[in-house]
Structure formats: C-alpha cells, structure tokens
Amino acid sequence: MIVAPERIPVRTPGGSYDVLVGPGLLRVVGGLVKRLAPGARCFLVTDGNVARLHGPIVEGSILDAGVELFVATQNPGEASKNWFEAGMMMELLSEAGFGRDSVLVALGGGVVGDLAGFVASVYMRGVPVVHVPTTLLAQVDSSIGGKTGVDLRHGKNLAGTYWQPLMVLSDTSCLASLPESEWRCGFAELAKSAFLAGDAETAGLEASCEQLVAGDEETVRAAVLMAAGFKARVVSGDEREDCDREQLNYGHTLAHALERELGYGTVSHGVAVAEGMRFAAALSARLAGAAPEWVQRQERLLDSLGLTRGSYDLASDKLLAAMHADKKARDGKVRFILSREPGQWSAVTVEDDILREALDMWRQQGREGS
Numbered sequence: 001m002i003v004a005p006e007r008i009p010v011r012t013p014g015g016s017y018d019v020l021v022g023p024g025l026l027r028v029v030g031g032l033v034k035r036l037a038p039g040a041r042c043f044l045v046t047d048g049n050v051a052r053l054h055g056p057i058v059e060g061s062i063l064d065a066g067v068e069l070f071v072a073t074q075n076p077g078e079a080s081k082n083w084f085e086a087g088m089m090m091e092l093l094s095e096a097g098f099g100r101d102s103v104l105v106a107l108g109g110g111v112v113g114d115l116a117g118f119v120a121s122v123y124m125r126g127v128p129v130v131h132v133p134t135t136l137l138a139q140v141d142s143s144i145g146g147k148t149g150v151d152l153r154h155g156k157n158l159a160g161t162y163w164q165p166l167m168v169l170s171d172t173s174c175l176a177s178l179p180e181s182e183w184r185c186g187f188a189e190l191a192k193s194a195f196l197a198g199d200a201e202t203a204g205l206e207a208s209c210e211q212l213v214a215g216d217e218e219t220v221r222a223a224v225l226m227a228a229g230f231k232a233r234v235v236s237g238d239e240r241e242d243c244d245r246e247q248l249n250y251g252h253t254l255a256h257a258l259e260r261e262l263g264y265g266t267v268s269h270g271v272a273v274a275e276g277m278r279f280a281a282a283l284s285a286r287l288a289g290a291a292p293e294w295v296q297r298q299e300r301l302l303d304s305l306g307l308t309r310g311s312y313d314l315a316s317d318k319l320l321a322a323m324h325a326d327k328k329a330r331d332g333k334v335r336f337i338l339s340r341e342p343g344q345w346s347a348v349t350v351e352d353d354i355l356r357e358a359l360d361m362w363r364q365q366g367r368e369g370s
C-alpha cells in the first residue's frame with residue numbers, strides 16, 4: 001500500500017525534477033517511468049544484493065506498465081564503480097539496440113547510482129536516468145544533485161559528470177533490509193545535513209535519535225525528508241559547486257584522508273565522515289569562533305547515532321599528505337569547511353602547522369576514547 005509520497009523539487013540549470021520520498025514507491029517505478037518517458041525502453045542497473053532483495057518488485061512494476069526491460073546486474077561494492085564496468089555497460093546498451101529513446105533506472109546505493117548516472121550522461125551523448133536509491137546514504141545524499149562518477153586507480157570519483165536525473169524515487173520501506181554498517185554510513189550524512197541545515201533540524205535529529213537507530217519507519221521517513229530537502233535546496237542554488245554546494249564537504253576532508261591511508265573499505269565511509277566532523281568541529285572552535293557547546297552537541301549526536309570514536313595507527317604527517325593529495329585541495333593548500341554554529345559554515349584555508357597540531361590532538365583523543 002502506498003502512503004502518499006512527499007515531493008521535493010530540485011531546480012537546476014542542468015535539469016528540474018522531483019524527489020519523491022515515501023514507503024512503497026518501488027511498486028510504482030514502472031508506471032512513473034512510463035509517464036515521464038512515454039515509449040522509452042528501460043535499462044535497469046542494479047547490484048547483486050539489491051537484485052535479490054528488491055529486484056523482482058521493480059522488474060514486475062516495469063513489465064506490468066508494458067515497458068520493455070533489460071537488466072544489468074553489477075557485483076556489489078565500490079570495486080564495480082570503474083571505467084571498465086561503465087564501458088561494458090555501454091557495450092551492452094548498444095548491443096541490445098538501445099537508442100536515444102532509452103531510460104536508465106539505477107536501483108541501488110550510491111555505487112549503482114554514480115555508475116549508472118555516469119553511463120547515462122555519456123551514452124549517445126546523454127540519455128535520461130531515474131534514480132531509485134536503496135541505501136540511506138543514497139536517499140539523503142548521493143541520488144540528489146546530479147554528480148556521477150567512476151573511480152580511477154589514483155583515487156575515488158576522479159572521472160565524472162554532472163547529469164541531473166529525470167526523477168528520484170526514494171522508497172523508505174526498502175531501507176529495512178539494510179545491514180547495520182550501511183545504516184551508520186547514512187546516519188553520518190544525516191547528521192551532517194542537520195548540522196548544516198540549522199538549529200531546528202539538529203534538535204529534531206537529537207530528539208529522534210533513539211527511534212531512528214531502532215529503524216522506526218516514520219522517524220526514518222521524516223529524517224530522509226529533512227536531509228533530502230536540505231540537499232535539494234543547496235544544489236538548486238549551486239549545481240556545480242561554485243559556492244554553496246561546497247558546504248556538503250563538511251567532515252569529508254579528514255574522512256577522505258583516513259579512507260585513503262587506511263585503505264578503502266577498511267573503515268566505513270560513515271565512520272570516517274563522523275571522525276571528520278569531530279575534527280572539523282574542533283578546528284571550528286579554534287579558527288571560526290565555534291562555542292564549546294556546539295562542538296559537544298555534535299559529538300553527543302554522533303555518539304547517539306552509534307558513530308563512536310576510533311583509534312587509528314596513522315601518523316599525522318601521512319594524513320596531512322593525503323589531505324594535500326585530495327582533489328579538493330587548492331593551490332597546494334588544504335581547505336576545510338568549518339561551522340561556527342548550527343546552520344552556519346565557511347570554507348577556510350588551514351596552514352599545515354595548525355593542521356598537524358590539530359591532528360596530533362585528535363589522535364590523542366582517539367587513543368583515550370573521547
């Protein structure tokens with residue numbers, strides 16, 4: 001049964017579309033695709049886990065709508081987000097005779113979404129894509145805003161495009177099958193959205209932490225709506241990360257360095273982002289005038305979401321070098337998103353000696369478990 005979904009508009013120069021959020025949307029994918037792209041043939045991209053859990057419902061809805069369907073199933077995980085898989089997918093599309101009248105449907109987490117979005121943006125110089133995100137991270141973040149990409153040997157997301165989808169369908173009931181570690185990845189991005197959105201959003205998340213961690217459907221739906229709405233507003237104002245969109249990197253500078261130095265997959269992205277936000281909050285107290293209460297409030301919320309502190313056997317200089325190697329570093333300087341108070345942010349270039357000291361302190365706190 002479908003409870004009426006909420007509709008969040010995204011309006012960018014590259015395309016305008018709605019993000020629908022609610023339970024039961026997987027069952028209506030076919031009908032909505034048919035309505036938005038009449039006469040199109042559908043190329044469904046998914047991964048093995050999602051195919052097993054949710055593929056039959058979506059495939060059934062597409063076939064019931066009388067839409068021709070071709071399914072491409074990837075191996076689950078980041079390793080599939082590469083140039084070779086993208087090329088194979090385009091060969092499959094052309095072999096099966098898909099033309100400009102095709103629509104790609106990306107059913108899965110951020111990996112499937114980034115890969116299918118990338119393929120859609122270059123196949124025949126661009127065909128429409130519908131995102132059907134099935135992880136919390138993808139519903140609150142990656143499916144909205146049109147960033148696509150594949151990883152290269154030298155780093156994540158080094159090749160990519162901006163390609164806005166035709167529509168995003170976030171079925172909150174399909175999150176029930178997510179493993180614990182994937183919930184935590186989404187919680188980190190949810191917390192980030194709340195901190196950047198403002199005091200009311202942060203307080204809302206604080207008040208609903210317990211139900212959220214317990215997976216209460218209505219609480220999860222409300223949280224997805226909050227974060228998806230926030231992301232939609234930010235990318236509508238700045239499609240290509242010229243200004244406002246940069247704030248979404250809050251917590252990600254240290255997170256990317258940690259993931260890179262520990263080896264991708266060793267620490268989950270969510271845990272790394274949570275560490276990164278703790279670090280950015282401490283830097284904000286030192287450089288941006290953040291009050292200790294704001295730093296502690298962020299720490300408490302991350303703890304309540306199960307994103308507890310870790311201790312990592314990594315030298316500060318290694319992390320610093322990794323920050324310099326990040327594609328977001330500019331003119332050899334590391335830029336951090338800092339936050340003075342809920343809803344406020346600034347992009348600040350931070351000198352190496354300050355970063356080294358802050359990293360030493362962060363590592364010390366990790367060892368002490370606080």
Ligand SMILES: NC(=O)c1ccc[n+]([C@@H]2O[C@H](COP(=O)([O-])OP(=O)(O)OC[C@H]3O[C@@H](n4cnc5c(N)ncnc54)[C@H](O)[C@@H]3O)[C@@H](O)[C@H]2O)c1
Binds near residue numbers: 047147177
């Ligand atoms: N484009 C963007 O703006 C953007 C933003 C943030 C992250 N990303 C990208 O997103 C990717 C990470 O996405 P992710 O965290 O969703 O990872 P993912 O796509 O690898 O999914 C995580 C795991 O969950 C499984 N899964 C998916 N849905 C499920 C469900 N409903 N039930 C059970 N299992 C399910 C998948 O098979 C996979 O094993 C990274 O590649 C990252 O670079 C992109």
